[in-house]
Amino acid sequence: MAKLKSAWEIAQQKVDSIKLSPEEIEAIKEEERIKALLPKFYKGEITVNDLWQELKGSKPTVLREAQLVLINSLNLKNSPDELKVRKEGILAIENLKENQKIPTIESLINQLISLQKEYHKIKDSVANKLKAEIKKDPKLRIKTVQQGEKIIIMRLSVEEALQENPQWKNFLSQHEEEYNQRFTSIIERIKKEIE
Amino acid sequence: MLDRRIQYAFEQTEILKRPSQLIATFGSSVIHYYVLTEPVYSEFAKDRPETVVREGKVSWSQPKLLTPNYMFRIEGFSKEAKKLFETLAYEYPELAGILYQFKVSKELKEMSFVPGSLLTVAENIGREIDKKGDSLSTIIKGVPDLWDLSLSKFILDMMIRSIYLAQIPDFRKKGFLGIDQIGQAIITKDKSGIPLIAQEEIGKLFKLAEEGELDPTKLKEELDKWGVFEQYQDRFFNLFRRKR
DSSP states (O other), rough: OOOOOOHHHHHHHHHHHHHHHHHHHHHHHHHHHHHHHHHHTTTSSOOHHHHHHHTTOHHHHHHHHHHHHHHHHTTSSHHHHHHHHHHHHHHHTTTTSSSSSSHHHHHHHHHHHHHHHHHHHHHHHHHHHHHHHHHHOOOEEEEEEEEEEEEEEEEOOOOHHHHHHHHHHHHHHHHHHHHHHHHHHHHHHHHHHHH | OOOHHHHHHHOOEEEEESSSSOOSSOOOOEEEEEEEEETTTTTGTTTTEEEEEEEEEEEOOOEEEOOOHHHOOOOOHHHHHHHHHHHHHHHHHOOOEEEEEEEEEEEEEEEEESSOOOOHHHHHHHHHHHHOSSSSEEEEEOOTTTTTHHHHHHHHHHHHHHHIIHHHHHHHHHHHHHEESOOEEEEEEOOOOSSSSHHHHHHHHHHHHHHHHHHHHHHHHHHHHOOOOHHHHHHHHOOOOHHH
């Protein structure tokens, strides 16, 4: 009777069958190093100069990978400080490349920053307008939960009432969709530039 | 589809005369309603207009002030509502909610066809109400086929007006409710964290239980809903010691 193989033996067999080249192993190691490095940069544990020093002399593929990680972490909801840190990181890495496109990339990131400012400005303006309406009309501050002939009514704060307001929900989903599309389109352009 | 029908009925419904009294804070209330609609054949009988008048009563039990924790323990609400109460209990444990329980008395529902246009009939009924000095009647211009939704709009309108003009001021006067810094209506608590409204209601229930007029199980349920059994357990167990 043939001996039954344990799960470990089966797994080991699979691992053994995959042969990685030394270059591939090196690339995986580099990737892991970047993964460990960038969170420290986001948290402010290392400066942009430290990042630059750490990546100095790295292969173009590694530099590009690091930039991609930073670019993918950009989004509409980043705080202005988060955007600034990421911008500095992307440009610092660009500075390590042979064919640098610093002015183009910087200009695109600045467009992202302006777009984010515009997104917040419009959002805040609509929020303030609706909040003023809610303050004026007490009915808009009411939250009702009904089940048959039982109704619970609560008087909400203006901020909560805004979050529950159908007009606000509708505006927010459209506004976010529009600005996310524009944001993503600029991100794609940045990605092309770092190739 | 149902939402659209509700929205349509709510938009088309008009409360022509509101009762001058609101829902009572410390007692029950009964409102006599007249829902007026045009008959479905009105297009074909323009020379002899008629109005459909439906009459009945809506009664409200005494409104109950409660916390999200209490709301979560009330039976009969959907899963979604329970989830909302749970979130509120976690985020705003002191948020005040007011529970209204109403009943549309079907046995009093009457339908009659009255000669005259809707507005003329409404004016006539309004005059009668004023003549009698009746402060607990309402006239609603409803939507044919959806008149029950028209009545729902009135019921909701009545509660929203009452919460602002009667319940919140009355409960505040009694010290059961306050308004916090961000403008939410919140339950007032004593130093040990027991809502003052709970103290008052539980006090009444204990008295009834001590007099043998209330089943202690009901009292226990109420203590659990307020989440204060621990604070009242000695007094609760005393009920049984006394019986021996």
